[in-house]
Amino acid sequence: MLEPPPYRTVLKPYGSALVDVALEREEILCLSGDLTRQCEIDLFQEKIPERFIHGGMAEAHMMSMAGALARKGHIPFVHTFGVFATRRPYDQIVNSVAYPKLPVRIVGFMPGVSSPGGPSHQAIEDMAIMRAIPGMTVIDVADAVETREAVRQIVDIPGPVYLRLKRGEIPVIFDDDHRMSLDRAQVLTRGDDLAVIACGMMIPAALAAAEILEAAGVSVTVVNTPVIKPFDAGTVLDVARGVQAVVTAENHSVIGGLGSAVAETLATAGLGRPLRRIGLQDTFAEGAKTAPHLFRKYGLSTRDVVAAAWSALGREDPLPDVPELPVATGEYAPV
Amino acid sequence: MPAVTTGADVNRFADSVRLRAVRMVAPHGFGYLGQVLSSAELVSTLYSTAYRPDRDQLVCSPGHYIIAVFAAAAEAGLLDEDLLATYGFNDSSLEAIGTERSPAVDLTCGSLGTGLSGGVGFALSNRLKGVDDARTFVLASDGELEEGQTWEAALFAGHQRLGRLVVLLDANDSQVDGPVSSITTIDPIAAKFEAFGWDAYDVDGHDVDALTSALASAGTHDRPSVVIARTSTRQGLQVLPAHADGHFIKLPAPLAQDAVSELEARLA
Numbered sequence: 346m347l348e349p350p351p352y353r354t355v356l357k358p359y360g361s362a363l364v365d366v367a368l369e370r371e372e373i374l375c376l377s378g379d380l381t382r383q384c385e386i387d388l389f390q391e392k393i394p395e396r397f398i399h400g401g402m403a404e405a406h407m408m409s410m411a412g413a414l415a416r417k418g419h420i421p422f423v424h425t426f427g428v429f430a431t432r433r434p435y436d437q438i439v440n441s442v443a444y445p446k447l448p449v450r451i452v453g454f455m456p457g458v459s460s461p462g463g464p465s466h467q468a469i470e471d472m473a474i475m476r477a478i479p480g481m482t483v484i485d486v487a488d489a490v491e492t493r494e495a496v497r498q499i500v501d502i503p504g505p506v507y508l509r510l511k512r513g514e515i516p517v518i519f520d521d522d523h524r525m526s527l528d529r530a531q532v533l534t535r536g537d538d539l540a541v542i543a544c545g546m547m548i549p550a551a552l553a554a555a556e557i558l559e560a561a562g563v564s565v566t567v568v569n570t571p572v573i574k575p576f577d578a579g580t581v582l583d584v585a586r587g588v589q590a591v592v593t594a595e596n597h598s599v600i601g602g603l604g605s606a607v608a609e610t611l612a613t614a615g616l617g618r619p620l621r622r623i624g625l626q627d628t629f630a631e632g633a634k635t636a637p638h639l640f641r642k643y644g645l646s647t648r649d650v651v652a653a654a655w656s657a658l659g660r661e662d663p664l665p666d667v668p669e670l671p672v673a674t675g676e677y678a679p680v
Numbered sequence: 681m682p683a684v685t686t687g688a689d690v691n692r693f694a695d696s697v698r699l700r701a702v703r704m705v706a707p708h709g710f711g712y713l714g715q716v717l718s719s720a721e722l723v724s725t726l727y728s729t730a731y732r733p734d735r736d737q738l739v740c741s742p743g744h745y746i747i748a749v750f751a752a753a754a755e756a757g758l759l760d761e762d763l764l765a766t767y768g769f770n771d772s773s774l775e776a777i778g779t780e781r782s783p784a785v786d787l788t789c790g791s792l793g794t795g796l797s798g799g800v801g802f803a804l805s806n807r808l809k810g811v812d813d814a815r816t817f818v819l820a821s822d823g824e825l826e827e828g829q830t831w832e833a834a835l836f837a838g839h840q841r842l843g844r845l846v847v848l849l850d851a852n853d854s855q856v857d858g859p860v861s862s863i864t865t866i867d868p869i870a871a872k873f874e875a876f877g878w879d880a881y882d883v884d885g886h887d888v889d890a891l892t893s894a895l896a897s898a899g900t901h902d903r904p905s906v907v908i909a910r911t912s913t914r915q916g917l918q919v920l921p922a923h924a925d926g927h928f929i930k931l932p933a934p935l936a937q938d939a940v941s942e943l944e945a946r947l948a
Contacts, residue, residue, distance in 0.1 A: 374808075398804070406797045406832035413787065413801025419808070437829070440791040441798065445780050 346523060347533065350549060351670055351678035352516035358489035359452070359510055360385025362496040363422060364392050370500060374414060376400050378407055378425035383512060384454050386424055408434040411449045412441035420448050420500060426460075427453030427468030427509055431475060438505070443478045446504045451475075454512040456485065457596030457625070458639035459546060463632030468509070469625050473601020475507040476574045482506040483574040485545035485595070485603075486525070488518035491571055494525035502527070511546055516677035518548060530577040532584065536564030539654050540588045542581060544570045544603050547594035547623065547645065549679035553670070554650035561665035563654065573603055578610040585611055590619040590657035594650055596640075599624040621653035640680040647679050685728045690888040692947065693728055693755055694720040698916050699943040700751035704767040705929070706936035711768065711776060714913030714926035716748040718852035718885070719819070722909045723752045725891040726817060726848060733758060737802040737816040740788040741795020743778035744927075745819055745850070750774055753784035793827025796820060796847065800837050803845040803904075815899040818847045823855035825866045831876070837904040838877025846899035847906040850885065854913045854926035873906045885909025886916075918942060 367373040367389065375389040379402045390397040400407035404425060411421040423430070430453035431438070442449045453471055460466045475483045482502055486492050492510060499506045525531075530542075534555055543551035548569055555565040566584050570577065585591050591611070593604040604622030611618060625643055633639050640646050648667040655664055670678040697720045705711035731738060740749050750767065753759035763783075766772035773781045778788030787798045799818035806814050824830055837845055851869065853859045860866060870880035879901060881894035891909065898905035913926025919938040920929070931939070 396808075401832075401836065403829075403832035403836065405794075405829040406800070406836060409794045409797030409829065410801040410804070410833070410836070413798040414805050416787070417802060417805035417809075419805060436791050437794060437797075440789060441794055 346520055347552070348518055348520060350553065351672050351676040352488070352518055352549065354514035354516050354675055354677050355489045356514060357385040357388060358492045358515050359496065360388040362493040364388050366497055366500055367393055367396065370420065372418060372420045373500070374398060374419045374421045376407055376411055376421055376423045378402065378404050378423070378429060380425050380454070383426070384424035384452065404429050404434040405437045408437035409441035412445060412447050415447035415449050416445070420450065422450045422452055424452045426455045426466060427471045428466055431468065431471040431507070435474060439478055442505050443481055446480055448503060448505065450499055450506045450508060452508045452510060454510050456509045456511060456545060458630045458643055458645065459511055459596060459636050461633040461636050461639060464629040467630050469598045469630065470601060471507070471509065472573055472595070472597050472603070473605070476601060476606070480504040481574065482572070484572050485509040486571050487545055487548035487569060489515040490517060490519040490521065490523045491525050494523070495571070498525060498527055509545060514675065514677060516549065525571055527572055528577065530568050530570040530580040532580070533567040533569050534565060536566045537587055538564045539590050539592065539658060540566045540568060540584045541592045541594060541650060541654070542568045542570055542603065542607055543594040544573060546596040549677070550645070550647045550650050551594050553647045553679050554654065557647070557651055557665050557667055558654055563658065570603060573606060576606045576610065581607055581610050582614050582616060585616055585618050588618070590654070592621045592623060592650060592653045592657055594623040596645060597624050598627060600627055619657040619659070621657045623649055623653055637680045645680070687888045687892070690721065690724050690728045690892065694724040694888070695916060695943055695946050696755050697724055697748065697751040699940065699947065700754060700764055701747055702931070702936060702939045702943065704747060704751065704764050705931050706933070708768050709932055710928060710930045712744045712747050713929040713931060714852070714854060714924070715745045715850070716751065717915050717917055718854070718911035718913045718926070719745060719748050719850040719909070720916060721886045721888050721891060722848055722850055722911070723748045723819070725888050725895055727752045727756045729892050730815070730895040731817060735814045737786045737799070737814065739795045739799045739802070739816070739818040740778055740785045741818055741820040741824060742792050743788050743790035745821065746778035746782050746785070746788050747776070749784050749819070759784050793824045793829045796830050796833040799845055799847070800833050800842060803837070803842040804840065806844060807842070812844070815844045815846055818845070820847050820849050822849060822851040822853065822860050822866055822869070825869065826864050834873060834876045834878065841877070841902050842904045843902040844899050845904040849906055849908045850911055851908050852911045852913050852926065856927050869908050877903055879903050879905045880908060881905065882908045883910070885911035
């Protein structure tokens with residue numbers, strides 16, 4: 346089911362998946378906020394130009410217009426970076442799209458600190474604010490296989506969707522048989538000491554940490570939760586009941602995203618487990634040369650997951666070694 | 681569209697809209713009556729001479745104006761007039777600020793400045809589907825021109841040459857904090873839209889002949905159109921005190937009775 350790291354990468358899995366689905370479904374429209382190539386939709390523009398619409402740098406207008414297009418039976422996929430897709434047009438997403446329950450698919454690229462472009466370009470609270478909107482589906486995928494799956498699966502969701510996608514070289518973590526479920530989180534490894542619940546770009550670090558912890562005698566369940574909302578509380582509770590402690594990992598603020606969803610789930614069920622939340626600790630990040638530097642600096646590395654596990658389990662002995670995986674050009678490995 | 685409509689018919693329609701609105705607001709003692717007084721001729725001309733509900737789209741961008749649309753739709757026989765008495769009361773679908781539950785429109789927006797984008801979406805959809813015989817009318821207000829999104833939408837519509845899109849702009853110079861002109865200079869409105877690739881018709885918004893003429897031409901060319909209706913929130917109701925706040929008019933029972941009497945006398 347899982348490929349071994351370092352992972353090979355592919356280009357434009359989203360863009361090609363959208364074209365494939367749109368060729369079958371003529372209701373699909375493709376809207377771009379002046380980030381066409383960056384959002385992989387140059388493929389759509391080339392193949393289906395009559396359904397490609399330049400919105401320009403006008404996100405507020407683009408969201409309200411997408412809502413009206415959806416009222417008329419179209420299925421608009423709206424593209425820009427995650428920061429611009431959520432912060433600037435929040436009122437328009439709420440009033441023109443979500444409140445009327447319209448099938449607009451908001452696709453935000455460059456999640457969390459995957460962008461070294463600084464706070465203006467780093468979507469660190471997009472899942473939180475999208476999750477707070479009634480009826481919004483929120484998805485943070487891990488790899489190219491899941492990306493393709495997600496595109497196909499969200500087409501017919503009755504209400505709005507926020508899909509969060511890594512930009513650029515996309516790792517292949519899952520094999521071709523992998524199926525993403527909108528309803529069920531997926532248990533990737535099973536163990537009975539600790540659960541690591543992760544989404545999106547933190548899946549590789551979760552898997553790497555689990556391997557290191559296993560070698561140190563800690564048996565780990567890794568859960569992949571691409572769908573942050575509606576959240577699969579059932580799987581999370583089943584898993585949490587079988588372990589001593591829980592760590593969540595997301596490329597996002599620890600406020601309002603996956604970590605919060607897990608905390609709400611455990612507390613509502615009255616299930617007490619030590620919980621550590623990996624993510625941005627209520628801070629903005631910064632501009633840098635490379636994203637891996639920021640993953641390290643802001644506590645999103647494999648070592649941080651291992652340290653959180655150690656802390657959650659009450660271990661006071663030294664951390665196990667966390668070796669750096671060598672990465673060749675065109676490969677992807679967790680920091 | 682009615683076969684023959686005279687200016688007198690439209691003026692009478694407009695006063696009937698005012699009377700219905702006074703009766704809708706009166707039980708609450710206050711409400712968005714100024715918006716009806718200013719837009720009565722504009723809305724009445726639309727319903728009497730231009731709007732075809734089976735084909736055209738109607739957007740009421742400022743949700744506060746929905747009272748004018750409700751009154752006009754009832755007057756045109758498109759909305760059960762008994763419903764008007766429920767306006768603004770608990771559990772009524774006729775909420776004071778328009779929502780998704782509001783009948784009689786394709787779209788209305790409580791968050792101001794978003795409706796033009798909706799109208800642009802409708803007009804674009806019509807074009808994508810090859811529908812040329814449908815106009816999209818967007819009732820908007822001059823205060824909304826302060827919102828940046830209005831101009832994002834105007835740029836887009838001009839670039840796309842959405843020739844079936846018509847903005848009906850009630851330029852009543854009224855917003856919550858006072859006259860629009862005292863808060864932000866939005867004039868010249870016509871020149872702004874023209875610079876964005878639109879046709880503009882700048883008319884006396886209480887002159888139904890001028891409005892009828894503008895609406896006959898707007899939305900029939902290859903550029904989007906804006907009909908700028910210069911209006912007053914006190915129009916057509918002499919009994920209003922000089923200091924009445926046009927955005928949210930207080931209408932205590934004695935004043936409401938005087939208003940009904942004035943309008944009934946004019947319609948008699």
